[in-house]
Amino acid sequence: xxxxxxxxxxxxxxxxxxxxxxxxxxxxxxxxxxxxxxxxxxxxxxxxxxxxxxxxxxxxxxxxxxxxxxxxxxxxxxxxxxxxxxxxxxxxxxxxxxxxxxxxxxxxxxxxxxxxxxxxxxxxxxxxxxxxxxxxxxxxxxxxxxxxxxxxxxxxxxxxxxxxxxxxxxxxxxxxxxxxxxxxxxxxxxxxxxxxxxxxxxxxxxxxxxxxxxxxxxxxxxxxxxxxxxxxxxxxxxxxxxxxxxxxxxxxxxxxxxxxxxxxxxxxxxxxxxxxxxxxxxxxxxxxxxxxxxxxxxxxxxxxxxxxxxxxxxxxxxxxxxxxxxxxxxxxxxxxxxxxxxxxxxxxxxxxxxxxxxxxxxxxxxxxxxx
Amino acid sequence: xxxxxxxxxxxxxxxxxxxxxxxxxxxxxxxxxxxxxxxxxxxxxxxxxxxxxxxxxxxxxxxxxxxxxxxxxxxxxxxxxxxxxxxxxxxxxxxxxxxxxxxxxxxxxxxxxxxxxxxxxxxxxxxxxxxxxxxxxxxxxxxxxxxxxxxxxxxxxxxxxxxxxxxxxxxxxxxxxxxxxxxxxxxxxxxxxxxxxxxxxxxxxxxxxxxxxxxxxxxxxxxxxxxxxxxxxxxxxxxxxxxxxxxxxxxxxxxxxxxxxxxxxxxxxxxxxxxxxxxxxxxxxxxxxxxxxxx
Numbered sequence: 001x002x003x004x005x006x007x008x009x010x011x012x013x014x015x016x017x018x019x020x021x022x023x024x025x026x027x028x029x030x031x032x033x034x035x036x037x038x039x040x041x042x043x044x045x046x047x048x049x050x051x052x053x054x055x056x057x058x059x060x061x062x063x064x065x066x067x068x069x070x071x072x073x074x075x076x077x078x079x080x081x082x083x084x085x086x087x088x089x090x091x092x093x094x095x096x097x098x099x100x101x102x103x104x105x106x107x108x109x110x111x112x113x114x115x116x117x118x119x120x121x122x123x124x125x126x127x128x129x130x131x132x133x134x135x136x137x138x139x140x141x142x143x144x145x146x147x148x149x150x151x152x153x154x155x156x157x158x159x160x161x162x163x164x165x166x167x168x169x170x171x172x173x174x175x176x177x178x179x180x181x182x183x184x185x186x187x188x189x190x191x192x193x194x195x196x197x198x199x200x201x202x203x204x205x206x207x208x209x210x211x212x213x214x215x216x217x218x219x220x221x222x223x224x225x226x227x228x229x230x231x232x233x234x235x236x237x238x239x240x241x242x243x244x245x246x247x248x249x250x251x252x253x254x255x256x257x258x259x260x261x262x263x264x265x266x267x268x269x270x271x272x273x274x275x276x277x278x279x280x281x282x283x284x285x286x287x288x289x290x291x292x293x294x295x296x297x298x299x300x301x302x303x304x305x306x307x308x309x310x311x312x313x314x315x316x317x318x319x320x321x322x323x324x325x326x327x328x329x330x331x332x333x334x335x336x337x338x339x340x341x342x343x344x345x346x347x348x349x350x351x352x353x354x355x356x357x358x359x360x361x362x363x364x365x366x367x368x369x370x371x
Numbered sequence: 372x373x374x375x376x377x378x379x380x381x382x383x384x385x386x387x388x389x390x391x392x393x394x395x396x397x398x399x400x401x402x403x404x405x406x407x408x409x410x411x412x413x414x415x416x417x418x419x420x421x422x423x424x425x426x427x428x429x430x431x432x433x434x435x436x437x438x439x440x441x442x443x444x445x446x447x448x449x450x451x452x453x454x455x456x457x458x459x460x461x462x463x464x465x466x467x468x469x470x471x472x473x474x475x476x477x478x479x480x481x482x483x484x485x486x487x488x489x490x491x492x493x494x495x496x497x498x499x500x501x502x503x504x505x506x507x508x509x510x511x512x513x514x515x516x517x518x519x520x521x522x523x524x525x526x527x528x529x530x531x532x533x534x535x536x537x538x539x540x541x542x543x544x545x546x547x548x549x550x551x552x553x554x555x556x557x558x559x560x561x562x563x564x565x566x567x568x569x570x571x572x573x574x575x576x577x578x579x580x581x582x583x584x585x586x587x588x589x590x591x592x593x594x595x596x597x598x599x600x601x602x603x604x605x606x607x608x609x610x611x612x613x614x615x616x617x618x619x620x621x622x623x624x625x626x627x628x629x630x631x632x633x634x635x636x637x638x639x640x641x642x643x644x645x646x647x648x649x650x651x652x653x654x655x656x657x658x659x660x661x662x663x664x665x666x
Contacts, residue, residue, distance in 0.1 A: 068631075069631065071428065071631065071632060071633050071634065072631065072634075073468060074427075074428045075428040075429075075634045076427040078427055078429045079428075079429060101427065110625025119489065178632075216618070217534055218533075218534045218615075218618050219616065219617060219618075220616065224613070224616070227509065227513065228616075229512075231513045231514040231515050231516070231531070231533075232514050232515070232531060233513055233514045233531045264612040358633065359632075362633060365632075366625070366628050366629075366632065367445075367446075367447060369620050369624075369628070370447040370450070370451050370620040370625070371445065
């Protein structure tokens with residue numbers, strides 16, 4: 001009995017001493033064991049709100065290099081020695097290019113919760129090669145017609161055609177990137193696969209685009225779109241979505257995104273591990289964290305731009321913790337939700353052009369801007 | 372004895388001479404060094420890059436004309452070129468005209484001490500970043516912004532002024548007006564006052580004094596002011612994209628587009644070289660005109 005008390009007391013003292021030692025250890029000492037994880041990513045993903053808890057738990061510092069656009073991301077990869085980046089967040093359509101250039105490592109399917117994914121995201125296009133995944137689907141969103149409600153009603157926004165209306169002359173804005181713009185107009189032209197166009201359909205598409213030019217107010221970057229849509233400087237911007245209007249709506253602006261009857265596009269962001277990364281274990285742990293319910297809710301509510309998430313557990317957690325946000329992003333569990341839009345065939349994946357080169361599409365866009 | 376003394380004296384003189392030469396050279400050396408470092412080498416590199424190629428998003432040394440062929444083959448190239456050139460020339464002329472009354476007042480009305488204070492105030496905007504100054508114009512010009520609210524208060528429509536030539540011009544003026552003010556003031560302040568007094572004493576009218584005495588005498592300085600306003604506006608990218616909203620597609624925007632889209636540095640280099648060539652020609656012609664002998 002006494003013996004027992006003594007051992008427990010000893011244990012208690014020992015434990016207390018050990019605990020005190022850990023607490024008393026200067027931060028410097030703990031920092032010595034800290035590892036660095038480098039990440040090539042779109043802006044906003046290395047926000048302390050998102051990665052702070054992970055950094056703390058794993059004693060790691062995430063060093064993010066931010067890029068704007070897939071071309072810049074590929075250029076960054078091409079110009080850096082292999083192993084420079086441990087984690088790469090890229091748009092799904094660029095994963096194929098990353099894989100073919102040998103910039104990313106194959107992943108082990110068992111490491112990631114693919115079973116928890118909604119079926120349409122499990123075997124995602126362009127992510128699996130010979131039965132092995134090279135990227136893990138992290139988040140997605142829809143692109144349609146984003147509009148300022150005071151200038152364009154939801155009823156009007158039901159067709160991309162409305163942008164040609166005389167009341168919107170000089171009031172249409174553009175996100176300064178060819179892919180989503182041309183993709184939306186391709187949907188308007190009735191192309192079932194908006195990025196797979198033969199010569200005739202491609203010519204028709206550039207013609208459609210050119211006819212919109214007199215309506216255009218300007219070409220904007222992320223910040224420019226936020227202020228132009230909020231102020232009503234432009235009444236609508238095609239080919240963008242909740243990643244812009246969601247940010248504005250959070251601040252109480254009267255803007256929204258409507259998916260027109262001609263359909264909408266889906267953007268997707270995925271995580272990969274950089275080829276010859278020296279921190280592959282840590283990179284894997286990080287990707288696992290981002291796919292855990294906690295990480296999924298964080299990425300869904302990212303300050304820079306919100307997004308929908310592919311995991312069932314993530315949806316459950318979001319509905320539990322932030323029912324308002326789940327409602328706003330159309331991710332409610334019982335009742336119609338965003339998945340119905342995909343299942344109804346209204347949403348096409350944003351892709352790289354199939355029959356033309358990226359350069360051809362780029363040139364068409366530059367020509368359009370300079371017209 | 373004497374024979375040994377002479378060479379010593381000459382060698383001393385020679386040393387002195389050489390030392391003087393070296394001392395002079397030391398002071399002259401920065402000129403070619405700077406020219407080489409900041410002009411010749413970058414320009415040479417730019418020319419070289421224009422013959423390189425881009426393989427898998429990587430800039431690769433090469434000797435190909437493909438970038439030149441591509442850029443010169445663009446059907447909108449010359450439209451964009453003349454748009455850039457015309458817009459910045461229009462801005463330069465307007466800025467010069469706008470600055471002239473103020474410069475005139477500073478040179479002829481203000482006392483020297485006041486002039487110093489006023490010139491100091493003209494330089495003050497340079498203490499904030501140019502980007503910040505351009506962004507703050509957005510607050511004034513946008514829909515529901517300061518200017519449109521004032522116009523609406525007086526019963527006007529008060530539409531956004533962003534993405535108009537007026538907005539672009541404000542951007543150019545923000546950049547160039549202080550420089551032009553200073554150059555014009557210095558040019559006018561240095562006009563020989565005796566000529567002006569003589570004309571006035573002989574009964575010349577103020578208009579005649581301005582056009583026949585002051586303007587011809589200050590011509591080099593005034594022309595250089597115009598040239599600087601043009602140079603600054605022509606190469607300007609920030610207000611073209613943030614105030615002009617990309618509605619006015621200029622060559623600097625084309626340069627950034629080419630780099631952003633597929634890292635086409637060689638093509639961007641070709642456009643830059645075109646811009647440099649047109650700038651050099653413009654500067655050469657302007658300077659020639661400014662310093663031409665009175666006929």
